[in-house]
Amino acid sequence: MKRLLGTDVATYGPPAFLFVFTVAYLIVAYGYSPASRAFPVIVAWSMIVLVTIDLISRTQTRAGRALTRWLIPTAATTAGHDNPLSRVEIIAVSWVAALVAAMALIGILYAIPLFVFASVRWRGQRSYAASLAIASITTLLVWLLFTRVLRIELYSGLLGSG
Amino acid sequence: MLDVWLGGIQSLLQVRELMFLALGMAIGLMFGAIPGLGGATALALLMPLTYGLEPFTALALSGGVMGAVPMGGSITAILLNTPGTAPNAATCLDGYPLAQQGKAGLAIGAAASANAIGGIIGTLSVLAVLPIAKDLVLLFGPPEFFLLATFGLVTTATASRGKVLRGLISGGLGLMISFIGYNEVMGGERFTFGVDYLWDGVHLVPALIGLFAVAEMINLSVRGGAVSSNAGAVKITSMAGGLLETFKHWPTVLRGSLVGTVVGAIPGVGGVVAAFLSYSMTVQASRNPESFGKGNIQGVIAPEAAINAKDGSALIPTLAFGIPGGAEMAVFLGILVLHGMQPGPMMLSQHQTEIYGLVWALTLSCILASFIGLLFVRPLAMITLVDSKILVPIVLCVAMVGSYAIDTNIENVVLTAAFGILGYLMIRFDYPRLTVVIALVLGATAERSFHQSLMIGDGHYSVFFTRTICQILIACIVAWLTWPLLGGFFRTRKSVVLGREGRR
Numbered sequence: 090m091k092r093l094l095g096t097d098v099a100t101y102g103p104p105a106f107l108f109v110f111t112v113a114y115l116i117v118a119y120g121y122s123p124a125s126r127a128f129p130v131i132v133a134w135s136m137i138v139l140v141t142i143d144l145i146s147r148t149q150t151r152a153g154r155a156l157t158r159w160l161i162p163t164a165a166t167t168a169g170h171d172n173p174l175s176r177v178e179i180i181a182v183s184w185v186a187a188l189v190a191a192m193a194l195i196g197i198l199y200a201i202p203l204f205v206f207a208s209v210r211w212r213g214q215r216s217y218a219a220s221l222a223i224a225s226i227t228t229l230l231v232w233l234l235f236t237r238v239l240r241i242e243l244y245s246g247l248l249g250s251g
Numbered sequence: 252m253l254d255v256w257l258g259g260i261q262s263l264l265q266v267r268e269l270m271f272l273a274l275g276m277a278i279g280l281m282f283g284a285i286p287g288l289g290g291a292t293a294l295a296l297l298m299p300l301t302y303g304l305e306p307f308t309a310l311a312l313s314g315g316v317m318g319a320v321p322m323g324g325s326i327t328a329i330l331l332n333t334p335g336t337a338p339n340a341a342t343c344l345d346g347y348p349l350a351q352q353g354k355a356g357l358a359i360g361a362a363a364s365a366n367a368i369g370g371i372i373g374t375l376s377v378l379a380v381l382p383i384a385k386d387l388v389l390l391f392g393p394p395e396f397f398l399l400a401t402f403g404l405v406t407t408a409t410a411s412r413g414k415v416l417r418g419l420i421s422g423g424l425g426l427m428i429s430f431i432g433y434n435e436v437m438g439g440e441r442f443t444f445g446v447d448y449l450w451d452g453v454h455l456v457p458a459l460i461g462l463f464a465v466a467e468m469i470n471l472s473v474r475g476g477a478v479s480s481n482a483g484a485v486k487i488t489s490m491a492g493g494l495l496e497t498f499k500h501w502p503t504v505l506r507g508s509l510v511g512t513v514v515g516a517i518p519g520v521g522g523v524v525a526a527f528l529s530y531s532m533t534v535q536a537s538r539n540p541e542s543f544g545k546g547n548i549q550g551v552i553a554p555e556a557a558i559n560a561k562d563g564s565a566l567i568p569t570l571a572f573g574i575p576g577g578a579e580m581a582v583f584l585g586i587l588v589l590h591g592m593q594p595g596p597m598m599l600s601q602h603q604t605e606i607y608g609l610v611w612a613l614t615l616s617c618i619l620a621s622f623i624g625l626l627f628v629r630p631l632a633m634i635t636l637v638d639s640k641i642l643v644p645i646v647l648c649v650a651m652v653g654s655y656a657i658d659t660n661i662e663n664v665v666l667t668a669a670f671g672i673l674g675y676l677m678i679r680f681d682y683p684r685l686t687v688v689i690a691l692v693l694g695a696t697a698e699r700s701f702h703q704s705l706m707i708g709d710g711h712y713s714v715f716f717t718r719t720i721c722q723i724l725i726a727c728i729v730a731w732l733t734w735p736l737l738g739g740f741f742r743t744r745k746s747v748v749l750g751r752e753g754r755r
Contacts, residue, residue: 103680125437136423181472213640
């Protein structure tokens, strides 16, 4: 792993991302009228200062170590927080994204049984029968509560509504 | 005055009213426990049904709902890190770690009793304050609102002890997100990039469901196992333990209730601020602040007491000025109007029996809902033993549908997922989520008050320094902000000195 000022480059990831995000935010904000951008700009410039301090605090320089002790004394006890995302984490996030995509495309009432069945069967390593039962019960409960009791029309999906 | 109080109780203690109160309570518990629904949805759904009821019966039903919702919300907040209602998000911070340690029953017990006591203290405060409510609310103008919002942010950031810098960064990020949408002060939209859904800004409840429920489910999915790793401790959890904890920490209950009462009376600030402010103040006051966020029972008691105390005092601006404190009160205001009661200064004199009856209904609902919550502690705590491989997909589905159901908008689901991923990244990279929430709530209020204050002061910033309440708030902000930083500075000095001595 490449190092910069005595620290793994990946450690700078979160504040570096926030820095870039804030700069982009500021660029967009300056496109609005002076009155409209006044407060967002104050906040964004404050963010630039704070994120810069966060970046410096992650270096293994004298200033960095002093800032860590002063402003983030628990950083030493949270070792491992700065590692890049692992494969398991990316898969977990992808499942959430898949659920949202399924709800948007095929509708809520079809997405739920599919998602629960797939999760329990392939991620949970349960039998087909158990997965089917859990998926059916979940869908039935959601349908009963939201559609029958609350009379909320559940989204039928981009494909379903077309 | 006493005869009006008694008149209110007498009107409530009728079989019909008590039955509707119980019905409202059951609905409130259920709606509170389902993420995304909450009191506003319950009242909105009930509103047309109350049309055929007597006005007082409708108020008893509404009081039952409003009093029970926080208890329902706290159950899912503790067991699944999924706040049933927005203010319950503060309960997640220590309630969920307690559940993970196998102390879910203890946490729910403490939440139930804190709820009940908070409700009672809130009622007593309201009974004392209602006669002078008008003068009290008028003390707060735009400069005070702006500084109060800033104070709320600062206290929350500094409450994340050991991570003040990251707390402030999270707050800044939350504020930046809160500016998305239509600018109600200057007009025009900002940061929406052509997405119509964002014109209303970032919807709070879907965002909260994402930050807490979805983020925690991703975390649980990565970690594996069950919410609680200690099956034995879940089984032996006693209700009395939680009850005793609340009484043992009576200053926390009292502080939380008072914070809830004061904040609840300020229109537009609402339960989320009350809960988080109470939590932050408890952390600040604690001798062991490092234990918060890791399963400190006071971290459950403080917000729960504030949430229920707030419910009573939120009636003050709603009834006295017709200014609802939040979404729930806005819908309730609709019920009042539907039954021929026009909120405003006149209502305080013309409908006293109804007002005090409502206050008592709210209190009775808080207490009874807490008892029902206690009865279900043991079976509910077993949820924390369910394998994450089964629990995660079910909770994710319910959370997403709950988010959709708020205003039947599929974009809510997308927003929830986005905030879920943001929340997980914040857990992962050790940035507190607390300040993002408080910033999302206060961002619009802070900006609006900032511009209104400058208009009042002809563009001069001196308007923030010349008013007495402003000066008190500024002193509090400076004290809250500098104290942890000074503490860190002295720690640095001490370690440098010790290092030198060690080298000698």
